[in-house]
Amino acid sequence: MYIGPELSLFISRCAEVQSEAEIKDLLTEAGILLRLPKFALVSHVDLLAEGTRAVAISNYHDDWIDRILSRRYYLDDPLHAASTRVRMAIAWHDASKFVQLTARQTAILAEAEGFGLYDGITIPIHSPGEFRGTCSFGGGQRLLVTAELLAVVQLVAVFAFQAARRVIHQAAYLSRPPIPLLSPRHVECLGMAAAGLSNKQIGHRLGLAEDTVHKYIQEAMRRYGIGKRGALILRAVFDGQICYNNAA
Template sequence: MLLQTIVSDFYDVVDLIDNSDQLSHLMTEFCGIAGIPFFALTHHTDFSLNPKDAVHLHNYPPVFARHYHQNGLMTRDPVHRASEFRGAGFAWSSLDTLLNLTTADANFLQEASNAGLGDGYTVPVHMPGEHTGSCSFAVATGIVFPRDRIPLVEALGRFAFEAARRLAGAPSIRVGSGGYLTDREREIVILLGRDKSEKEIAWILGITQVTVNDHLKHARQRFGVHKSTALLICGIVNGFITRADFL
């Protein structure tokens, strides 16, 4: 019952958060209630390049966080690598069954353990047009991650990451915003997703390139985006097309 209450309470207030300090405090409080002291919400990218709209919020031990960034480990993190091909969450203790761990990976995990990060669980997040992201939770070194908390962290992780995306300025495209694709626009956007040029699309569909441009212009205006390639994301998010359409 406690787990359901935590998830329900978090869901009720997460959209009211208006800055990252509030989100960090909320995550710390809820994780403390669940007996899981550490969390990290992040996109898997090199933050030394100051990427726009990227999520990066955590309460990991400062010594490990400094070591992590100073040595550029975000692009070599085995947890991040495993997230690339996972839809559901996974325990760090199972990494050796998901990846062929290298000596460098083993050293990385040992450094995390030495800094106080013990067993953990990561919830991958895949958003069209963005770097893979994740929400990770960890207990202290020497503690076994509580398996009965896995449903809790799966839900908390996804709610929290979406809140972090919003605070970081990531684009928000919502169903019901007035955007839609006509049948012809859908055909054109799918062909864009197959890497066809507007000239090629016109030839394939037996229409002029001007007509293709007009269809794309009207669709962009409807969704409020400036690039035709953004219509791929709009179409996927709103259910007009699927990734399978691009295969």
């Protein structure tokens, strides 16, 4: 797979899939084209906990999946641990650069090699209001990492995870109300509030009266139908309206 027609087709099909089985078929095809035939698209949660609607789509060997679950390897997965430290692609042979591997984690990596998982790439998936996750592609040989390969795997991971979330949580997404419209000034005030600034401090930075800042935040609360400042900030972050860097 390269940055061209095949990748464009993959992205288009991600928008059309209606089941986890279809996503698995798509990832199987992508893995073959990438020459990394093994894949796992998973949320970072306790996969055995009742009621968890986690993303968990993989073509790993059944015996390896059984070990991951029965021995709870997923709680100590070194690649999952590394993915919490960085926002970029992680080559498996570089995992120790991001986390200090424990004896158990080193043993997990060695054991995985026996199931055709010698080397690969893991992409961290972080989305506000969602469980962290990863998309991994691997194979049985040492991997030559190129910029093009990283770019393609990154795009495949992001679109595949979006598709999985849509399929698994479709009912919840359909029932969500539309995101309220906020003005640029609302966003500025909320972003600084999220960083811990008071109305007075926000006003000083923006050249506004403290009471004016208060009115902007109150109006944002009204548009969201929320009566608490903290809850408003949480919803605005979840909806992608603000981030904690707004006050920088």
